[in-house]
Amino acid sequence: MRNLLLLGLMVCASPLLAAPPVTYTDYNVANLNDSGPGSLRQVLTDALAATGNPRIRFSSSISFPGAIELQSPLPIITKGTVIEGAGMNQLEITRHASISSLRIFExxxxxxxxxxxxxxxxxxTGGAILSRSTLTLTNIRITNCVAKGADDFGAGAGASGRGGAIAHVSTSSVAFFMTGCEIANCQALGGSGSIGGGYGDGGGLFFDHTGSVTIEYTNINNCYAHGGSGGTxxxxxxxxxGLASVAGTNVSAFTLNSVLVQNCTAEGVAGGGGWTGAGGYGGGMYFDTDSGYIKLGVRVxxxxxLGGDSASAFQGGDGFGGGIYLAGANNxxxxxAEIESNTSTGGSNSITNGPSHGGGIYAAGTxxxxxxSTRIWGNTAASGAGVTVVAGALTCGSSCIDNNTGGGIxxxxxxxPHAITNCTISGNAAGTAAGPNAGGINNLGTxxxxxxxxxxxxxxxxxxxxxxxxxTLQATIVAANTGTGPDLSGSIFQDGGYNLIGEYGxxxxxxxxxxxxxxxxxxPVDAMLGSLQYNGGSTPTHALGASSPAIDAADPLNAPSHDQRAAPRTDGLPDIGAFEFGAVPPSSGGNGGGGGDDGSCTTGTGGLNWLLLLALLAVLGLATRVRRV
Structure with a gap:
């Protein structure tokens, strides 16, 4: 019986026992000098030459806050290394003003x-950090760093500048972890050339590898990516x-949770030599990946x-994806999330300005x-200011697309096919692009x-x-819109039943x-809708008035179990539209974006595992201790 108990305890506790404790050799930095005994440079040189994995700390005898001003590159990290600073506001490592170009860590x-x-x-590549292996960053601030591609005005093209703050590049499967960090005022600038310019990719972060990326509780602010000019x-x-993951990248998992990207710009260079301006893609974030899992819990x-201008007869450059640009074969x-107040702007030209689509999100992947559970609002573009989909399929649920200038979707x-369920699309203004335009949804495809x-x-x-x-419309309110129609316009609509159409057009x-x-x-039929506001849940809704004809008027046998707010439809007589009158949403629903899901939260089973582990240790009479050299 005792053996069975031990076996059960060991099986339950095995996830906690699987990884042996990491052994580090500790080193102390004694001063903030650039070189010499006790400096970070000397300590790092000694640690990399010795056996074991170094953990480098800063002595408490150092007077903080303070800075290390580097006049030459630090040694390249060639084995697993931990460097623990004194605090984001206490220790700064910076390039000395007399040095024109220097990366902080490689x-x-x-x-x-x-x-x-x-x-x-x-x-x-990588203004502050270039990493070709696993990189873990906690409570790190990176500011005023630049990735600048080399110019070539001979017979060549400019080189690309990638990762103003960080470039994470590898041909193998590596991992990137970032939590509690700040990236600010960084730039990726393509070099200029006589026969072509270099790309500017990832003003803040740049990824090109086949591993995983996890970013949590991090701000990326005021970063900039700009392409180089091409001569003739x-x-x-x-x-x-703010962030770029380029074509051909096959990141196995890309997870962003509670990440804020704001005041960032992607700009194409102005046209030269009689050419059009180049495009600006993904002002906040740019993804072009062909495999893996991409989850974006962000506020952008x-x-x-911003597309580049053109002084010739050619049009200005594209402006696509003011907030987020999505491409590749990935899902x-x-x-x-919250995608707010972003802009797509085509480059200017005296004849034809460049196209601008997807002020919030531009989806070009397959x-x-x-x-x-996302709000996309206040974005601007000539067309599809909220969301533009030019390839692949769109599935939208429990979300609000509102007050965008240039159309909602x-x-x-x-x-x-595309599917929109339990969503509110409200207060959007039709775009100015050529062709048919709608304030709410413009379906030009399938x-x-x-x-x-x-x-x-x-x-x-x-x-x-x-x-x-x-x-096809099912149990949907389309009412109180303005324009030609004003609620519905076009050729092939299918009445799926139980709709409320204010004016059929x-x-x-x-x-x-x-x-x-x-x-x-x-x-027209008055749906008796309240103003757009937070009525519980994570996104705004229009509440139904007590006398609304939409109440209890939907299909009783074929309705989603919950409304947009996650309030249950339980009375057997569901309401038309995204809001269920009288239903109470869960109290946990907030009104902020960027939270991601709850997959990282601890559940009760974790506590049980710890109890089982303690019981196992008691039975076996084991003692644990942290190994330190």
Whole structure:
């Protein structure tokens, strides 16, 4: 019996016992000199030459706050190393003002950095840090660093500048962990050349490897990516003002949780030599990956994708994805995010300005983009200011797309199908791009199904359909929009039943058929909607008034179990639209974006494992201690 008990305890506790304790050799930095005995440089040199994995700390006898001003590169990290600073506001490692170019850290093996500021680094790839192995950063601030590609005005092209703060580059599977960090005022600048410019990729962070990336509780602020000019050939784009993961990257897992990206810009260079301006893609973030899992729990705000101007007869450069640009064959999950006040701007030209699409999100990949529990609002573009999808499929749930200038959602893609469920699309203004425009949804592509959603107060028609495929509405409110229509306009709409259409326009929905409520020109149906506000849940909604005809009027046999706010539909008589009258959402629902999901939270089983481990240690009579050399 005792053996069985021990076996059970060992099985339950095995995840806690699997990894042996890491053994470090401790070293102390005694001063803040650039070189000489006791300096970080000398300690690091000695530690890398010795056996064992070094852990480097700063002596308490040093007078902080203080700075190390580097006049030459530090030794390259060639084995697993930990460097623990004295605090983000206490220790700064910076390039000396007399040195024109110097990167702070370069690592070919695992590196862990904590509690310090890195500043004024400058290199072609990774202004502050270039890592080719596992990199772990905790409580790190990186400011005023630049990745600048080399110029070539002979017979060549400019080189790319990648990762103003950090470049994480490897041909193998490596890991990147960042938590509690700040990246500010960093730039990735492409070099200029006589026959082409270099890319500016990742003003803050740049990734090109096949491993995993995890970023939590981190701010990326005021970073910039700009392409280089091309002389007699086209210049280059800027991609990912805050963060870029480039084409061909096959990151196995890319997870962002509670990350703030704001005031970042991706700008294409102005056209020269008779060429168009280059594009700006992903003012906040740029992803072009072909495999793996991408989860974005972020707030992206006040960022811009800016196309380069053109002085010739050619048009200005593209401005796509003011907040986020998504490409590649990967599937993307944007969850509990807030995409706010971003702008896509095409480059100017005296004849034709460049196109601007996707002020919030521009999706050009062939996979599925899933937007869940997210608010996309206040963004600006000529078309698809909230979300533009030009390839792949869109799945949108429990989200609010509101007050965007240039339309809420535009679907160009011939693939799909697309699905919008439990969403509010409100207060958006139609775009200015050529062709049909809608304030709410503009479906130019394939099949779209809109279920239990509320589409209202948009200027320029609620939904425009101009595709050979069809748009199906189920238990959805489309009312009180303005423009030609004003609620519905287009060719092939399918009444999936139990809708409320304020004014049908040129779309033939019949009042009373399939449970649908329809108003006509001059006699629209009033859905009796409240103002857009937080009524519980993570995103804003329009509450139903007590006398709304939408109450208890949806299909009792075919409704989602919860409304947009995660309030249960339990009375057997669901309401039309995204809001269930009288239902109470869970108290945990907030009104902020960028939280990600709760997958990182500890559950009760963790406590049980610890109890089992303690019991195992008691039975076996073991003692634990941390090994230190």
């Amino acid at each position: 690592a070919s093996s695992g590196l862990t950095l904590t509690d310090m500021t890195l500043s004024n680094g400058r290199a072609e 050939m086209p210049g280059a784009p800027g991609r990912g003002g 705000a006040s960022s811009e994708a 993307y999950l944007v969850i509990r 996979g599925t983009v899933s937007i869940q 535009v679907l160009h893609t011939p693939s799909g 099949d779209l199904t809109v279920t239990h959603s509320t589409i209202t107060a948009n200027s320029g028609t609620g939904i425009v359909h101009s595709s050979a495929q069809q748009t 040129d779309v033939v929905f019949v009042h009373g058929v399939n449970g649908t409520i329809v108003g006509g020109t001059g006699s």
